[in-house]
Amino acid sequence: HSNREMWFRDFFPANMCPINAKADTFYGIMFDAGSTGTRIHIYTFVQKSPENLPELEGEIFESVKPGLSAYADQPEKGAETVKRLLDMAIDAVPPHLWKTTPVVLKATAGLRLLSEEKAQALLLEVREVFEESPFLVPEDSVSIMDGSYEGILAWITVNFLTGQLSGQNQHTVGTLDLGGASTQITFLPRFEETFKETPGDFLTSFEMFNSTYKLYTHSYLGFGLKAARLATLGALNMEAVDGQMFRSSCLPKQLEAEWHFGGVKYRYGGNKEGETGFEPCYLEVLKVVKGKLHQPDEIRGSSFYAFSYYYDRAVDTNLIDYEQGGVLEVKDFERKAKEVCDNMERYNSASPFLCMDLTYITALLKEGFGFRDNTLLQLTKKVNNIETSWTLGATFHLLQSLGLTY
Numbered sequence: 001h002s003n004r005e006m007w008f009r010d011f012f013p014a015n016m017c018p019i020n021a022k023a024d025t026f027y028g029i030m031f032d033a034g035s036t037g038t039r040i041h042i043y044t045f046v047q048k049s050p051e052n053l054p055e056l057e058g059e060i061f062e063s064v065k066p067g068l069s070a071y072a073d074q075p076e077k078g079a080e081t082v083k084r085l086l087d088m089a090i091d092a093v094p095p096h097l098w099k100t101t102p103v104v105l106k107a108t109a110g111l112r113l114l115s116e117e118k119a120q121a122l123l124l125e126v127r128e129v130f131e132e133s134p135f136l137v138p139e140d141s142v143s144i145m146d147g148s149y150e151g152i153l154a155w156i157t158v159n160f161l162t163g164q165l166s167g168q169n170q171h172t173v174g175t176l177d178l179g180g181a182s183t184q185i186t187f188l189p190r191f192e193e194t195f196k197e198t199p200g201d202f203l204t205s206f207e208m209f210n211s212t213y214k215l216y217t218h219s220y221l222g223f224g225l226k227a228a229r230l231a232t233l234g235a236l237n238m239e240a241v242d243g244q245m246f247r248s249s250c251l252p253k254q255l256e257a258e259w260h261f262g263g264v265k266y267r268y269g270g271n272k273e274g275e276t277g278f279e280p281c282y283l284e285v286l287k288v289v290k291g292k293l294h295q296p297d298e299i300r301g302s303s304f305y306a307f308s309y310y311y312d313r314a315v316d317t318n319l320i321d322y323e324q325g326g327v328l329e330v331k332d333f334e335r336k337a338k339e340v341c342d343n344m345e346r347y348n349s350a351s352p353f354l355c356m357d358l359t360y361i362t363a364l365l366k367e368g369f370g371f372r373d374n375t376l377l378q379l380t381k382k383v384n385n386i387e388t389s390w391t392l393g394a395t396f397h398l399l400q401s402l403g404l405t406y
């Protein structure tokens with residue numbers, strides 16, 4: 001707009017100015033290619049004045065299952081799922097803003113676990129879908145995200161949404177993300193001790209909104225909930241063994257079934273003659289986590305935000321409400337694990353993996369990260385109606401790199 005057209009701006013409060021209402025709205029499209037599903041987040045921002053940060057106005061969210069890695073041998077079909085989601089953005093973004101709206105896809109642990117060749121074939125097909133769209137396709141718009149970014153960006157999202165990244169008196173909160181194939185822990189250390197006793201590759205400096213944050217973050221590949229199921233069954237990285245039956249005391253005795261993950265078929269079942277229940281199950285699961293994770297002393301007493309499968313399993317067992325979320329203690333997961341595992345017949349109609357999943361979450365929190373029984377977990381799916389996902393942090397980072405914000 002020329003200055004002449006905008007002369008009346010000064011006569012209106014910014015948010016009532018008739019031109020402001022639309023002229024300074026812009027969009028960002030971020031795809032989360034997770035191991036269990038692909039999701040599109042279309043964010044709307046409003047730049048109310050040039051000297052302030054743009055404000056997040058809203059989000060449109062949609063998802064499909066399974067994830068891209070399920071199309072390891074049909075990359076074109078995989079990219080087709082992305083195209084269908086991108087069509088939503090065509091409807092959501094006004095046509096005159098298409099060519100300035102960036103679109104980016106970041107894949108997480110599902111693609112990290114595929115062979116380089118298969119992963120690249122998928123990414124290439126997705127890139128073609130983007131190039132054929134009317135949106136702005138930045139360099140490197142389709143990639144596998146580094147695990148440490150996954151944690152950092154989720155931390156940025158949660159702390160931005162809870163208002164901890166603006167103004168003084170920042171009381172940031174740590175984040176726990178439990179995906180299908182990997183799990184992340186991220187927090188801002190308060191004690192010098194933590195920096196001293198932490199391996200260097202668990203610490204990253206990150207710049208956002210004119211501040212530098214030195215964060216503790218790590219992504220454990222193969223420690224997501226579904227990968228942990230395979231590890232517990234002894235089936236992780238066992239692609240070669242066809243038709244083998246994997247048994248566990250964490251599954252209903254009479255169960256025999258098949259399961260597809262990452263394009264591989266697994267047969268699994270309960271301990272027909274042997275033991276079942278929480279005690280033997282906990283011992284099995286313990287083998288997967290014990291001694292495998294770094295335990296920062298500082299986190300033992302502090303509270304964390306937890307989402308993804310922590311949230312889903314807490315909902316499944318009525319520990320929290322699906323809409324509201326809630327606050328739990330680590331020991332609540334253990335109590336539920338015992339209840340479910342020691343009464344497996346009663347929970348048969350739910351997922352046969354419920355006992356194993358809850359037991360794994362308990363072991364991961366206690367023996368993996370070293371949390372106390374009474375550590376508080378804030379379970380949230382949305383804050384102010386925005387999904388608590390790394391995608392928002394990634395979109396801020398993207399806007400920053402495009403010079404649209406700082």
Ligand SMILES: Nc1ncnc2c1ncn2[C@@H]1O[C@H](COP(=O)(O)OP(=O)(O)O)[C@@H](O)[C@H]1O
Pocket residue numbers: 033034035036037039063067108109110178179180181182183224307308309310312387388389
């Ligand atoms: N928009 C979302 N925000 C936060 N978590 C989500 C969202 N969509 C799905 N999830 C959760 O992510 C978990 C699945 O992890 P996923 O992202 O597929 O695997 P990974 O992170 O290991 O690649 C599920 O618990 C699912 O509820």
Ligand SMILES: [Ca+2]
Pocket residue numbers: 034035108179180308
């Ligand atoms: Ca994820």
